[in-house]
Amino acid sequence: MAAVTQVAELGSYVEAFRELEQRTIRQPDWLRSMRRDAFARFCDAGFPTTKDEDWRFTNVAAIARGSFAAAAAGNSRLTMEELQPFRIPGAACRLVFVNGHFEPELSDKASCPPAVEAGSLAGALARNPETLNPHLGRYLNTQRDSFCCLNTAFLEDGAYVRIAKGTVVEAPLHLLFVFIGAGEPLMAHPRNLLIAEPDTQVDIVEEHVSLAEGIFFSNVVTELVAQENAVLSHHMIERENREAFHVSTLRIQAARNANVRSHSVLTGGALVRNNIHPVLSGEGAECLINGLFIGDGHQHMDNYMLLEHASPHCSSRQFYNGILDGEAHGVFHGRIIVHKDAQKTDAKQTNRNLLLSDSAQIDTKPQLEIYADDVKCTHGATIGQIDEEALFYLRTRGLKEGSARQLLLFAFAGECLERIAPGAARTYIERIIHQSLPSRVRPFSGGGLEMDRHWEEVG
C-alpha cells in the first residue's frame, strides 16, 4: 500500500486503520477486502477540495487538517437519565450508539415486534455475516465520495435493521447516536444498514446529538434498502454541538413500487454535509426528499442531493427549506439524473431559503441531467427575507414583533413538517424545530423582496 504511506496528512487514519485491521482479523474476507479497497481509494483521493464541483461551496479543510482519534467502544459513562430528553414516546425501540458504538445497556428493544430485527451491525457481522453480504456496501458509491470511502474503510458498527416481509411497524424505530467528549478530538464512522423487505411499512428516526462540548467528527453512512412495495420513512435529525463536524450519506435503493420518504432536519454542528442519494431502481418507485436546515452563528450546512431516476414511471419530489441567521452559510445542491430508460419520469424540486441577517449566506445549485425524452422535470429556488408586509399585518392584529416573526418562521419551517405524516416522529421533530427557531427581534437592513435565482441546466 504505497499510496497510503505517501500521504502525510492521512497519518492518523493509517494508524487507526491498521489497528482496526488487527481487531477484525477474523471477519470474512469479502468484508476485509471491501475495507482495504475503500481505504486505498480514500488514500488516493484524499479529502475533497473546493475545486471539486460537488464541494464547491463547502471547504472541509478543517476536517482534513484535524487529527481525530478513533473512539473506543465500551467505555460509556452515560446514564439513562441523561438520555431522557431524547425519547420518542411510544417508539418501538431505541438503539443507542455512544461515540459510534452500540450500547446495549442504554438501548431498549422491549416493544420491538418479533418481525423486526434491530440491533448493532457489529453484532450481526459477528453472528451471521453472510446474510449481510448481499447488501452491505453494495449500494454505496465509493467512487465519487472520499467520505464514503473513509466510512467503508472504518466500517465496524452502526445500526442493523431488517423488517420481515409483510410487516407493518406502527411505532417509529429510533436510532440515537450520542457523542460524549473525551478531551481530544474524536471520530466515528457509524455504518447503518436498513432493509425493508417487500410489503413492509416502517418509520425510522436517525438522530445525532452531543452530550458534551468538544470536537467530534461523525462520518455516517446509511444504506437503506426499500424492497418491492415497501413504504418507508427515514427521519434524520442532526443536532450535535457547535464544534462538531458531521458528514452523512443516506443511500436509498428503491425497488419496484417502493415508496420512500426521507426527511432531514439539521440544526446543529459547525460543519454539516448531508448527502442524500436515492436511486429509483424499480418501476413505479416513488420518493419524497424533504429537508429543513436552520443555522446561525458560523454554522455551515450543506445539503447535497443526488437523485437518480433509473426506471420508468417513477416520481420524485424534493423540497428543501433553509433558515439562516447570523453568519451561517447554507448550501443546497440538488442534482437529478434521469437515465436513458427512465421514461415517464416525474420529478419536481424546490428550494426555498430565508436569510434573517445581512451576513447569512446561501448557495443554491439545482442541476438536471436528462437522458430520457418523455419526462416532466421542474425545479425552482427562492431566496428571501422575512416578509415585512406579513410581519406588519400580523402586528396590526396585536401580535408582538417577536412572536409575529417566530410565527412566520414556524410557518416556513412548517412546510417541511407538513410533509411528514402525523405521528410520534413528527411530534418529536416539531418540538425540535420549535426549540431551534430564532426568536430575537433585530433590525435588519435587507429589503423584503423575494427574488429568483438563476439556474444551471445540464442535459
Added chain:
Amino acid sequence: MLEIRNLHASINHQEILKGIDLTVGVGEIHAIMGPNGSGKSTLAQVLARRETYEVTQGEVQFNGKDLLAMKAEEAACEGLFMAFQYPIEVAGISNAYFLRAALNAQRKYRGEEELDAIDFLPVLREKMRLLGMEERFQSRSVNEGFSGGEKKRNEIVQMAVLEPKLAILDETDSGLDIDALKVVAAGVNAMRSPDRAIVLVTHYQRLLDYIVPDFVHVLANGRMIRSGGPELALELENKGYGWIEPVTTGAL
C-alpha cells in the same frame, strides 16, 4: 376617540399627507372619499402604525393617548383595527390559529385571561357564519388563495372577533358584488355601537347606502378639502370630484 392634528407624513422623502385634521368622536361613523392616490391608504396605514411612513409633523391622540408613539401591535391592543385595502396573504398559518393568537395577545395586554381553542372556535364560527364564510376557511392559511371578496370578508371576520374601539376600513367594499357588499355592510352594521367608532374609506356611494355615515370627508392631494354630512357623498356621486378640486388648487 381619535384626534388628528396637522398630520404630515412622507415616504422616501416624498410628502404624501400634507396636514390632515380629523376628529372622530365615539359612536360616530365617518367616510373618507377622494381620488386615487390622494393619500387615503397612507392615512390608514400611518394610523395603524406602519413604520415605513415617516411622520414629519403633527399629532394624533387615540383615546387620550399618543398614537404616534405606539407600535403597530400596541395600537391594536389599544383597540385600533385597520382592514387592509389589499389584505396580505400569510402562508402556513391557519386563519383560526392566527386569529386566536391575535385575540390572546390583545387579551393579555388588557390583563384578561387567554382563550383556549375550545372557547375560541365557537366565537370564530359565529362571526364567520355572519359573514357568510364557510367553516373550511378557518383551517386555511390566512388569505392565501382567497378571492378578492373572500379576503375582504375575512378582514371583517377579524374585526368582529377582535372587537376594536376604532375600526378603519380601507376600501373594504371595492371589488365586491352587490350580494357580498350587503353581507359586509351587515357585518359592519352589527358592529355599530355607541362606544365604537368606524372610519370607512371608500370610492363609492353604494356602500354608504347600506352603512349611513355621520360625516363625509374628501381627501385630495394629501389634504382634507371638504367635510359634510351624508349628502356630500351623494353630491360627489353625481358631480365627481371636479367641482371641489379648484379649492385644492387655490389652497396650494
